Amino acid sequence: MTDLVRPALAGVDLHAPEHEEHHGPTGLLKWFTSTDHKVIGMSYTITSVVMFYLAGIMALLIRTQLASPNSSLLSFSQFNALFTMHGSLMLYLFAGPFAFGGLANFIVPIQVGAPDMAFPRLNALSYWLYLTGSITMLLGFFTSSGAAEFGWVAYAPLSNAANSPGAGPDLWIVSLLLTGFSAIFTGVNLVGTIFYLRAPGMTMFRMPVFTWNMLVTGILILIAFPVLTAAVVMLFADRHFGTHIYETTGCHMVGHPNVPAACGVPVLYQHLFWFFGHPEVYILALPYFGIVTEIIPVFSRKPLFGYKGMVFATMAIAALSTGVWAHHMFTTGVVLLPFFSLLSLLIAVPTGIKFFNWIGTMWRGQLSLKTPMLFSLGFLFAFLMGGVTGVMLASPPIDFFTHDTYFVVAHFHQVLFGTAVFAGFAGFYYWFPKMWGRMLNDGLGKWHFWLTFIGFWLTFMPQYGVGLKGMPRRVASYPADLGWQIYNQLSTIGAFIIGLGFLLLLINLLISWRNPVPAGDNPWDGHTLEWFTSSPPPHHNFTHLPPIRSERPTWDYNHPEAPALHHGVPVVGNGNGHHPRDPGGNGSSGKEEKVPT
Amino acid sequence: MDQPGAAPSHDRHARSSAGPHRRLLAVAAVLVTGLTLSGCQLPTFGAYRGSTSQGQDAFKLWQFFFITGIIVGGFVILLILWSVFRYRRRSDEMPKQTQYHTGVEILYTVIPIVIVLVLFAFTVITENKVDATPPADVTIRVTAFQWGWRFYYPATGKVVTGETTQAPQMVVPTGQSVQIMLGSADVIHGFYVPAFNFSRYAQPGVTASQQRFNFTVLHDGVYRGQCTQLCGLYHSLMFFSVKAVPPAQFQVWVHHLSKNQPSISQLKQEIQANGPGG
Numbered sequence: 001m002t003d004l005v006r007p008a009l010a011g012v013d014l015h016a017p018e019h020e021e022h023h024g025p026t027g028l029l030k031w032f033t034s035t036d037h038k039v040i041g042m043s044y045t046i047t048s049v050v051m052f053y054l055a056g057i058m059a060l061l062i063r064t065q066l067a068s069p070n071s072s073l074l075s076f077s078q079f080n081a082l083f084t085m086h087g088s089l090m091l092y093l094f095a096g097p098f099a100f101g102g103l104a105n106f107i108v109p110i111q112v113g114a115p116d117m118a119f120p121r122l123n124a125l126s127y128w129l130y131l132t133g134s135i136t137m138l139l140g141f142f143t144s145s146g147a148a149e150f151g152w153v154a155y156a157p158l159s160n161a162a163n164s165p166g167a168g169p170d171l172w173i174v175s176l177l178l179t180g181f182s183a184i185f186t187g188v189n190l191v192g193t194i195f196y197l198r199a200p201g202m203t204m205f206r207m208p209v210f211t212w213n214m215l216v217t218g219i220l221i222l223i224a225f226p227v228l229t230a231a232v233v234m235l236f237a238d239r240h241f242g243t244h245i246y247e248t249t250g251c252h253m254v255g256h257p258n259v260p261a262a263c264g265v266p267v268l269y270q271h272l273f274w275f276f277g278h279p280e281v282y283i284l285a286l287p288y289f290g291i292v293t294e295i296i297p298v299f300s301r302k303p304l305f306g307y308k309g310m311v312f313a314t315m316a317i318a319a320l321s322t323g324v325w326a327h328h329m330f331t332t333g334v335v336l337l338p339f340f341s342l343l344s345l346l347i348a349v350p351t352g353i354k355f356f357n358w359i360g361t362m363w364r365g366q367l368s369l370k371t372p373m374l375f376s377l378g379f380l381f382a383f384l385m386g387g388v389t390g391v392m393l394a395s396p397p398i399d400f401f402t403h404d405t406y407f408v409v410a411h412f413h414q415v416l417f418g419t420a421v422f423a424g425f426a427g428f429y430y431w432f433p434k435m436w437g438r439m440l441n442d443g444l445g446k447w448h449f450w451l452t453f454i455g456f457w458l459t460f461m462p463q464y465g466v467g468l469k470g471m472p473r474r475v476a477s478y479p480a481d482l483g484w485q486i487y488n489q490l491s492t493i494g495a496f497i498i499g500l501g502f503l504l505l506l507i508n509l510l511i512s513w514r515n516p517v518p519a520g521d522n523p524w525d526g527h528t529l530e531w532f533t534s535s536p537p538p539h540h541n542f543t544h545l546p547p548i549r550s551e552r553p554t555w556d557y558n559h560p561e562a563p564a565l566h567h568g569v570p571v572v573g574n575g576n577g578h579h580p581r582d583p584g585g586n587g588s589s590g591k592e593e594k595v596p597t
Numbered sequence: 598m599d600q601p602g603a604a605p606s607h608d609r610h611a612r613s614s615a616g617p618h619r620r621l622l623a624v625a626a627v628l629v630t631g632l633t634l635s636g637c638q639l640p641t642f643g644a645y646r647g648s649t650s651q652g653q654d655a656f657k658l659w660q661f662f663f664i665t666g667i668i669v670g671g672f673v674i675l676l677i678l679w680s681v682f683r684y685r686r687r688s689d690e691m692p693k694q695t696q697y698h699t700g701v702e703i704l705y706t707v708i709p710i711v712i713v714l715v716l717f718a719f720t721v722i723t724e725n726k727v728d729a730t731p732p733a734d735v736t737i738r739v740t741a742f743q744w745g746w747r748f749y750y751p752a753t754g755k756v757v758t759g760e761t762t763q764a765p766q767m768v769v770p771t772g773q774s775v776q777i778m779l780g781s782a783d784v785i786h787g788f789y790v791p792a793f794n795f796s797r798y799a800q801p802g803v804t805a806s807q808q809r810f811n812f813t814v815l816h817d818g819v820y821r822g823q824c825t826q827l828c829g830l831y832h833s834l835m836f837f838s839v840k841a842v843p844p845a846q847f848q849v850w851v852h853h854l855s856k857n858q859p860s861i862s863q864l865k866q867e868i869q870a871n872g873p874g875g
Binding site for chain 1: 643644645652654655658659662663666669670673674676677680681684685686687688690691692693694695696697698701702705706709710713716717720721723724727728779783784785787789791792793794795796797798800801802803807808810821823824825826827828829830831832833834
């Protein structure tokens with residue numbers, strides 16, 4: 001092994017003896033013992049997609065209940081548990097882990113030309129904590145008190161011992177601790193890998209934008225998740241150890257304008273939760289922005305338009321996202337409205353920049369509308385709609401009458417469905433050939449897309465309408481005389497159409513399992529390093545690397561007819577020689593760099 | 598009214614003009630159009646027009662945001678659709694590998710900042726009206742509890758209490774300003790009257806003097822209200838209503854003290870034991 005594949009992390013020997021030919025365990029034992037980021041990434045992907053399907057089934061139950069007024073299909077208690085677990089599974093166990101544990105874990109080390117994550121064993125620990133945490137949360141259903149019923153946000157004092165007794169809520173808290181630490185460790189791993197394990201020539205401004213976004217996501221995880229962990233530890237202490245951090249028992253406020261001494265502050269929980277919760281929204285969004293930013297250039301046969309602007313926009317979003325948490329609390333009446341309103345509105349600017357980057361990339365390109373590209377376009381429309389209503393919600397007078405109504409439900413589902421589902425499954429279809437070495441059927445994929453796309457609009461657009469009419473969120477039933485039924489019925493039909501779409505994905509996976517179509521190394525004419533290595537990649541990812549002289553090393557290598565561009569400037573020597581700005585980079589000339597055996 | 602049609606024509610103008618200055622001007626024109634429009638009888642875009650003076654201010658802001666959203670969102674959708682249909686792959690010819698265009702990049706950074714600042718300015722103006730709490734003609738202390746409401750009129754000592762299936766009714770004088778002081782006996786609830794275009798949390802641990810808001814109901818009528826913040830098992834049934842009556846009628850009502858109003862703790866015990874309406 002030479003310095004070529006050897007990362008620049010001095011003093012850490014990643015040169016394991018089994019590097020050249022892997023003799024580790026195989027089969028089931030491999031999945032249990034592996035520290036290979038690819039195996040862990042696939043485990044994460046499978047587990048999180050299972051969580052997605054479980055949470056999806058819960059959503060269908062919720063929608064069935066709401067299809068008719070005064071419905072008694074589910075009891076109030078069951079309904080409250082179902083939307084709590086639907087939200088918790090989707091946000092804590094699917095959207096995040098699918099992105100940073102699954103796709104990023106698999107892709108980022110390969111995109112930067114590294115043999116593995118910086119801390120492979122920590123990476124394995126992340127996965128096992130995540131799996132344990134996921135099971136812990138689901139176990140809530142099997143307790144005598146049932147699963148938690150306080151919503152995915154668990155506001156104090158509804159989540160205290162008096163209002164939410166039993167083991168279900170405790171399992172929910174413990175699950176958040178386990179998966180929270182799992183996320184923190186993955187954040188450490190991503191940041192470490194991206195800073196220290198980049199292949200020679202892979203300067204920061206040659207990194208694929210997905211990797212850039214995962215770097216920023218990793219940093220945001222390190223900022224946000226410890227706060228959530230602290231918040232739920234204090235919640236646990238209030239529930240069991242008699243602390244009065246959020247607890248107000250015995251300090252009735254009725255008719256008494258002054259807070260009694262030694263009384264907890266419930267609103268503190270909201271501050272802590274949303275100080276995690278809003279960066280979390282971008283932890284759930286940035287990886288998915290990264291995915292579509294990989295896909296759109298490849299399927300437009302053009303480089304990303306405005307790469308540097310996109311990177312700075314990502315950083316701006318991350319920075320702003322730490323100062324907007326109280327826009328979830330406008331109606332508490334105890335936050336400084338103009339400050340949080342302005343910062344929230346400002347997020348529209350970098351997000352808008354990204355839209356124009358994506359459009360500029362497609363502009364005058366050669367678009368091929370394969371399944372990953374269709375899902376990416378679906379993301380653009382969905383996220384645009386969610387973004388426009390997000391700007392409305394950033395304005396407190398408008399938030400006052402839409403907050404905690406179905407308007408907000410529609411808004412955040414359009415944002416999160418846009419990112420985690422449209423962009424997430426765009427990435428799933430895009431990288432599936434790399435992960436498993438086989439293709440998914442494109443025709444079925446397109447059916448999957450169109451059903452999801454139609455179902456998506458039918459589900460969530462009526463929710464805006466019924467929200468504006470005054471339907472609050474998290475209600476298990478509603479009166480018949482308010483005209484809300486038709487909106488809810490449309491929404492329910494839409495949800496089942498989405499469900500049908502995801503049934504097709506299962507069929508597609510089954511076909512790919514039974515009748516595999518080999519993918520080849522580079523089925524999409526990809527730009528980045530993962531498309532240079534085999535599908536699936538060998539144990540330490542590469543046997544050789546192409547020269548890395550631009551943001552598109554694999555594309556440059558495969559397209560000698562077009563001048564390689566490094567930020568718009570043609571590279572001297574056209575991928576065949578030594579770039580003057582790359583001192584001591586890939587060294588020798590030659591078409592590809594062999595790793596001597 | 599044909600103004601809604603007028604806005605997109607400005608938009609077309611914006612895209613057809615070549616120079617960045619003309620485009621900026623066109624965008625400004627669109628914004629001004631939107632502003633003037635918001636004063637007129639535009640569609641409600643799904644929201645209530647507002648039955649209080651505060652609610653009407655919020656409604657106007659909503660219209661302004663909605664129109665801006667249609668213009669900006671519509672422009673971006675057109676760009677996406679144009680890219681998808683115009684630039685579908687038709688040959689193997691390699692497209693020009695454009696990566697940067699400084700002029701365009703500056704334009705799509707500066708224009709959104711300007712739009713955001715305009716939106717913010719109108720937000721602050723409306724917010725100051727909606728949130729203002731000058732001394733009011735009538736003060737009502739509202740206490741939310743699992744799962745009902747108590748309305749207490751300190752001036753006369755009138756109390757109205759009710760839960761789930763026997764939803765309480767708050768009576769207010771039409772055309773006079775009302776100040777609500779909001780608190781909670783247990784968990785967080787949300788005081789929400791859709792037709793007023795307003796909601797506010799009722800929270801334990803927040804003093805009632807911190808948690809006040811004013812409204813002036815413009816017309817006689819009954820307006821339904823409901824809890825918006827998940828507050829436990831019977832959250833879905835936590836209704837109330839606001840009845841606006843002429844001031845003279847209100848004075849009669851508020852001075853007529855009804856006897857045997859149950860206390861909050863009595864009601865809570867009954868619900869816990871017997872369910873809604875028990």
